[in-house]
Amino acid sequence: MSLQYVPDVIYDAGHTEGGELIKSLFLKMEALNSGQIIEVISIEPKVKEDLLTWVRIQKLALLDRKDFGEISYYYIEKR
Numbered sequence: 001m002s003l004q005y006v007p008d009v010i011y012d013a014g015h016t017e018g019g020e021l022i023k024s025l026f027l028k029m030e031a032l033n034s035g036q037i038i039e040v041i042s043i044e045p046k047v048k049e050d051l052l053t054w055v056r057i058q059k060l061a062l063l064d065r066k067d068f069g070e071i072s073y074y075y076i077e078k079r
Contacts, residue, residue, distance in 0.1 A: 005063055005075040007039035008032060017044040022054050029060070032078045037063065040074040048072065 011028055013021050021042070028038060040051065048065075051074060055062045061077040 005037055005039070007075065008036040009038045011038055011040050013040055013042045013044070013047070015044050016042070017046050018050060021047060022050060025051075025054070026058075029058070029076075029078055034078055037075055037077050040076065042072050042074070043070050045070075 009028060009032065011025065013024070016024065021044075025038075025040065032038060042051075052062065055076055059079060061079055063075040063077050064073075065075070066073045
């Protein structure tokens with residue numbers, strides 16, 4: 001059984017990668033309250049490592065990651 005998360009914010013990052021993605025995501029996370037969830041949508045394969053490292057450093061919770069073809073969906077909760 002797969003859990004479904006209802007995001008409070010959806011961020012379609014498209015081909016955005018590296019520092020630009022992290023910078024944008026940081027600003028979006030700042031606006032969230034503890035317990036809120038952001039869904040990050042990316043079609044850039046290089047994002048996975050950068051995003052997972054950033055989530056760990058920021059002490060956020062990666063709730064789930066789903067891949068559908070070239071598109072990845074990340075569900076991140078602000079703690």
